[in-house]
Amino acid sequence: SGNGGGGGGSDGTGDGSPELPSLSAATTLNESASAPVLPSASVTTNRGAKSSTGTTVPKLVPAPTGSGLKPLDTKAKSAAFVRNKLEELIDGRQNDAALDPDERFLKTVQRNRVEKARDLINSGAIDLNGACNSFGRRAVHIAARNGCVPMLALLLEEGADFTVRGENENDTCFHLAAFNGHVEAMDFLFHKAGLDASDTNGRKETAVHLAARRGEVGALTYLKNVGVDMWALDAAGMTPLAQIPRQEDTEAAREYLQSLMAQDQASGGFGGSGGSAAASKFGNAYSFSEKTLKEMELTWAKSLK
Numbered sequence: 001s002g003n004g005g006g007g008g009g010s011d012g013t014g015d016g017s018p019e020l021p022s023l024s025a026a027t028t029l030n031e032s033a034s035a036p037v038l039p040s041a042s043v044t045t046n047r048g049a050k051s052s053t054g055t056t057v058p059k060l061v062p063a064p065t066g067s068g069l070k071p072l073d074t075k076a077k078s079a080a081f082v083r084n085k086l087e088e089l090i091d092g093r094q095n096d097a098a099l100d101p102d103e104r105f106l107k108t109v110q111r112n113r114v115e116k117a118r119d120l121i122n123s124g125a126i127d128l129n130g131a132c133n134s135f136g137r138r139a140v141h142i143a144a145r146n147g148c149v150p151m152l153a154l155l156l157e158e159g160a161d162f163t164v165r166g167e168n169e170n171d172t173c174f175h176l177a178a179f180n181g182h183v184e185a186m187d188f189l190f191h192k193a194g195l196d197a198s199d200t201n202g203r204k205e206t207a208v209h210l211a212a213r214r215g216e217v218g219a220l221t222y223l224k225n226v227g228v229d230m231w232a233l234d235a236a237g238m239t240p241l242a243q244i245p246r247q248e249d250t251e252a253a254r255e256y257l258q259s260l261m262a263q264d265q266a267s268g269g270f271g272g273s274g275g276s277a278a279a280s281k282f283g284n285a286y287s288f289s290e291k292t293l294k295e296m297e298l299t300w301a302k303s304l305k
Helices: 003-008 079-091 093-098 101-110 114-122 139-146 149-157 173-179 183-191 207-214 217-225 248-266 275-282 290-303
Strands: none
Touching (some): 183 217, 217 248
């Protein structure tokens, strides 16, 4: 099939058999060509090897040894197996085997794996009330901070001590739920676990102080509705209103507390144990300095991890 075979090309005329296009034709193959370009028998799979046409052929590289990649088998095809593998990748649970039972239990609580937590409790291998992470948090603190009511219900059912305090700031489960704005968890802790919504931590801060600092209007509203003093003073003599950072995402909380202040003033008082002294001291200047706010946020970020 030389260059002069154009008249006997793809239409089968000439010698009666279709002619494969040449290299130049292969590079400009159009719809009129009925036969595909096939690689020459001289093609190999070595890196950099050339076909008879001079085209570089890519090498097929197998999965590296030790990569953990395996051919699909029947087990891998099951939805449960795939789901579990995905959870392992997301959670990092492949490293859990190196943890002691208490650490594994606290990580399970952190991940909101209620049934897995139940299994670990029933195994008898964990200390339900003694297991504590490096931040001084126990299972009840972690579940409250996450706002996971089903986990809180499990812990209550299994006899966990909800009155235990954090080792760093002496805060309660209720403080942590309020700080993160988890109203449903707050309600569970208040009505089911029987925690005191007015309790204070190591800084004499109530849940109102903590919710205000984070701008959690829902939590502040709940605390108001259950009768918590909205103007209590902490160890530094500050009201919750004074602890609200001046930033956009906390302005709604500031406006809410200011509206409560106006209502109390209009009714002839300024609510709660802070009294008029709190009103006169913090009615206008009620924000921490930026430096103080950053220090407070850093302290809390470290304690709540």
